[in-house]
Amino acid sequence: MPKIVDKAAMREAILQAALLVFQAKGYHAARMSDVATEAGLAKGTLYLYFASKEEMTAALAEGYFREIELRFMPEQPAESLDEFIEGLRTALSFGEEEARSIPVFFEVFGPSFTTDAFSQQVSKFFETLGECYGEHLSHLQTKGALSKQHNPSQLGRALAAMLDGLVLHRGLFGVPTERYVAMVDSALLLFRAGLSPAHD
Amino acid sequence: MPKIVDKAAMREAILQAALLVFQAKGYHAARMSDVATEAGLAKGTLYLYFASKEEMTAALAEGYFREIELRFMPEQPAESLDEFIEGLRTALSFGEEEARSIPVFFEVFGPSFTTDAFSQQVSKFFETLGECYGEHLSHLQTKGALSKQHNPSQLGRALAAMLDGLVLHRGLFGVPTERYVAMVDSALLLFRAGLSPAHD
Amino acid sequence: MPKIVDKAAMREAILQAALLVFQAKGYHAARMSDVATEAGLAKGTLYLYFASKEEMTAALAEGYFREIELRFMPEQPAESLDEFIEGLRTALSFGEEEARSIPVFFEVFGPSFTTDAFSQQVSKFFETLGECYGEHLSHLQTKGALSKQHNPSQLGRALAAMLDGLVLHRGLFGVPTERYVAMVDSALLLFRAGLSPAHD
Amino acid sequence: MPKIVDKAAMREAILQAALLVFQAKGYHAARMSDVATEAGLAKGTLYLYFASKEEMTAALAEGYFREIELRFMPEQPAESLDEFIEGLRTALSFGEEEARSIPVFFEVFGPSFTTDAFSQQVSKFFETLGECYGEHLSHLQTKGALSKQHNPSQLGRALAAMLDGLVLHRGLFGVPTERYVAMVDSALLLFRAGLSPAHD
DNA sequence: GATGAATGAGAATTCATTCAT
DNA sequence: TATGAATGAATTCTCATTCAT
Structure with a gap:
């Protein structure tokens, strides 16, 4: 072969x-x-x-999403809020080189692309990611590690969107790494405080 | 005549x-x-x-951003955490018709667009929005309405990105309005809990 | 009216x-x-x-040629070589403003112009001018004021072309008036010497 | 391959x-x-x-002018008036096919053409040609083969314009070859008589 | 008569894709 | 398998001309 x-x-x-x-x-x-x-x-x-520019681009996108999934999809549910938060931090940490790819996919996934297969693929990915986060949050809630006021499923999907917001802004607007890290820190601090069951 | x-x-x-x-x-x-x-x-x-397709698109984008600014830029600093949160909720509430415009701008602001003037315009907008949120958060913090652990400036910019994430996901992935509202509710609940000074 | x-x-x-x-x-x-x-x-x-741009241009050209004819067509045959030469000098003398029109007609009379009616009009004009010069030369020859070696008819047409060459070069290449006058002087001196019957 | x-x-x-x-x-x-x-x-x-229609035309014009130069620019100064005149005759002799190109260049060199680089190129060409004739005439004058009444430099430039007039009239007005040859003969006869030092 | 907004045929140029070598 | 010359569909923008007001 x-x-x-x-x-x-x-x-x-x-x-x-x-x-x-x-x-x-x-x-x-x-x-x-x-x-x-x-x-x-x-x-x-x-x-x-x-076979075509389009197929080439599809292959490129597929590879990109495999990587994304590897980084964002936690293999195992976190056993503590801290662990969950650190998982997010890891997912949000990626190099500058990779950040440069974001605008490309931003462009390619738009409606400009002939087939909207990509758009659906991405949509599905975030759906899945949201569910995954939802399950983990649910797990944490069961363990009493997460405030009961939250609806894990809905919050999971919202979380996926918000994290994507952070990632996109870095990639699209060329936010310097240092600045981006500070933003991520702020966001995660907020998340931890907001998720904490401390004072249910 | x-x-x-x-x-x-x-x-x-x-x-x-x-x-x-x-x-x-x-x-x-x-x-x-x-x-x-x-x-x-x-x-x-x-x-x-x-004069050209490009100029037409620029005009379109300008109008779009004027509206966006009107909705997202709070005129006056909130005097309480609740007020701040409700301001965000209002900003995040927009009709389905408007949601359909999002992919267009998603495409237009990408690197595909000849002039990157747009990209910079948008970048600047979110920078400004972040600062605006930062000031409001700072104001709340001064009044003791916001947990002291947060850095208003950095959190403001992160907030802008995360809210944009929610908005983009609605527009790009066709999240149904009902679902979107639930996501926004979840996110705002999380924000309120996380921002609250309750147990500093 | x-x-x-x-x-x-x-x-x-x-x-x-x-x-x-x-x-x-x-x-x-x-x-x-x-x-x-x-x-x-x-x-x-x-x-x-x-009725159209073309008709407008045709009218413009017509006016131009009426003027040209007035200047180049001698009303009466010259009675001496000197008189003939001075007639040419007068015809070749025109203002800078008028020289600026030359490129316009240069362009308009080209094959680019939809109808070649112009081209034919101009062609006819020079034919007529050549004949006119031919007759005057013949008249001079009869009077013994022109060397017998020349064929008045053919020389007349050649003269028309050569004078046009001088005029065109002035108009097309922006030859300064002073320079142009010197060129005309040289040419007329040559013509006089060449035409003179002095030593038949 | x-x-x-x-x-x-x-x-x-x-x-x-x-x-x-x-x-x-x-x-x-x-x-x-x-x-x-x-x-x-x-x-x-x-x-x-x-790269463009314009560049293509420029290349066409360049080739045309290379040929023109080859024909009109005498390599060596003539040693006698006869030789000079015969040189002109050779230059003025070209085929019907070539005559058909004249209107094209007539059109292209006009102000219609975007770049006036051509116009200048042609202008320069005739300037050079005029100088060239001037030098040859001066040479003849030194040798006593040309009447002293002429100013070689000015006459050279005038000659260039007048010969161009003959050529242009042939090309633009479709003068039949036979007729054209007769015109050239007439003109050259006139030139020879006018240039001759015979009776200074 | 005068206007200038609207029209739409027309032309240069680009670039993904094909295919002869 | 590799090449890159050839292809031609596709798209933007122009401008002479028309015609409702």
């Missing part, structure tokens, strides 16, 4: 090049020839690995 | 048509002729009111 | 404006609205006086 | 097609698609060889 390995590696290399180009020029402004040049290939060669 | 037209009204009507078309097809896929048809005009007529 | 007088005057005024605009921007780049503005009229008004 | 094409040859072929189309319809009326069709190519292909 060496050919398959090559093919996969080539696809990966092309996607890497595509991401760079998309970051630099934006999806719509990026030409396939730019991607080819960046990848050190000829234009036509791209089509041996991807 | 020539036909007498209310230039401003015509611009408004064209922008209305443009928004509809952009909502339906996305900014990039929308052709000027689509906008013209929707507005019941000929292609060329659009150019009597806007 | 006051209306007719007005109409003619208006046409004249519009043509004047058109000439200015054409001089400044060139025929193709000049828009009807430019002409209207220059004439202090509305676009639509032009069409009350000229 | 990609198709191998001789880029220079392709450009040449396209220019050839463009010239034909321009001759037939005029520069302004000619569409890029006309040129493409004439060249047996698709519209887009033209843009692989020329």
Whole structure:
């Protein structure tokens, strides 16, 4: 299966090049020839690995979301509020390089994209993430580690949206890392205080 | 005597048509002729009111942001935590029609847009909104209506991002209004609990 | 018939404006609205006086050629070589303002112009001018005032072309008046020497 | 392996097609698609060889002027009046095909053309040609082969303009070759007589 | 007559995709 | 498999002309 390995590696290399180009020029402004040049290939060669610009972009997005899921989806429910909060902090921590990809997906997931399959994929992801957070919060509530006033399910989905807000603002507006970290700290401090059952 | 037209009204009507078309097809896929048809005009007529597609979009965005500012920027600092929270609730309440505009601006503000003047405009807006929230929080803190553990300035900016997250998720993923309201309720409940000085 | 007088005057005024605009921007780049503005009229008004841009240009050209004919066509045959030469000098003497019109007609008479009626009109003009010069030369030859080695008819046409060359170069390349006058002097000196029967 | 094409040859072929189309319809009326069709190519292909219609035209003009220069610029000063005159005759002799290009350049060099770089190029050419003739005339004068009454420098420039007049009239007004040759003969006869020092 | 808003045919140019080599 | 020349559909914007007022 060496050919398959090559093919996969080539696809990966092309996607890497595509991401760079998309970051630099934006999806719509990026030409396939730019991607080819960046990848050190000829234009036509791209089509041996991807049927179209759209399919290429879909593959790029898929990879992106696999990573996102890995970071945001906690494997195991937190056993304490602190643990839950720290899990969020970890999820929200990512490098500057990765932050630069955000605008790309911001653009690609918009309605501009021919198929709205992406939009739905992302929608589903946040739905799932919200449910996941909901379950964890529910678990914490059961253990008395979370104020009873909260509705875990709804709060979980809201949390997912709010965290995404933080992430997006970093990526879209180029918030410096230091500033972003301070924002995350503030938000998590607020969350902890608000979630705490201390004075139910 | 020539036909007498209310230039401003015509611009408004064209922008209305443009928004509809952009909502339906996305900014990039929308052709000027689509906008013209929707507005019941000929292609060329659009150019009597806007120099280019880009300028038209800029005008659209400007109007959008004027409205956004009106809704989000509290005129006066809240005098109590409840008042502050209710202010946020009001800001977060908007109709379904308006929610449909969000993807349009999501697309337009991306790097795809030729001039990044928009991106900067939006960036600036959230910076200002963050500062505004920061001042209000600071005011509340001074009055003892806000837990002392929070840094008003940083939390203000984080709040702006998180609220934007809620709004964007509604608009982008078509969250039904009812569901959205529940999410907002959850979030505001969390905020109130977290901000409360009750047990400093 | 006051209306007719007005109409003619208006046409004249519009043509004047058109000439200015054409001089400044060139025929193709000049828009009807430019002409209207220059004439202090509305676009639509032009069409009350000229059926189209083309007809307007035709009228402009016609006026131009009437003037040209007046200057170049000698009314009476010269009775001496000197008189003939001085007639040419007079024809070749025209103001800077008029020189600025040359490029306009240069452009308009080209094949770009939809109808080639102009081209033919000009062609005919030079044919006639050539014949005219031919007759005068023949007359001089009969009187012994012109070297017998020349063929009046052919030389007449050649003369017309060569004088046009001088005129065109002045207009097209912006030769300063002083320089142009020197060129004309040189050419006429050459003509006189060449035409002289002195040593047949 | 990609198709191998001789880029220079392709450009040449396209220019050839463009010239034909321009001759037939005029520069302004000619569409890029006309040129493409004439060249047996698709519209887009033209843009692989020329960045724009303007650049294509510039290339066409450049080639034209290279040829013109070759024909008109005498390599070596004439050693006798006869030789000088014969040099002019050679320069003025060109085929009918070439005569058909004249209107194209007549149109292109007008003020209609966006950049007036051409206009200046042509202006410069005739300036140089005039100087060149001036020097040769001066040389002849020194040798006593030219009447002392002439100012070589001024006459040189005037000569350039007058010869251009002959050439232009042939091209623009479709003077039949035979007729044109007769005109040239007449003109050269006149020049020789006028330049001759015979009776200073 | 005068106006200028509206029209829409038309043209240059771009770029994803194909395919001969 | 790799190439990059060729393709042509698609889109923005212009401007001569029309016509309701």
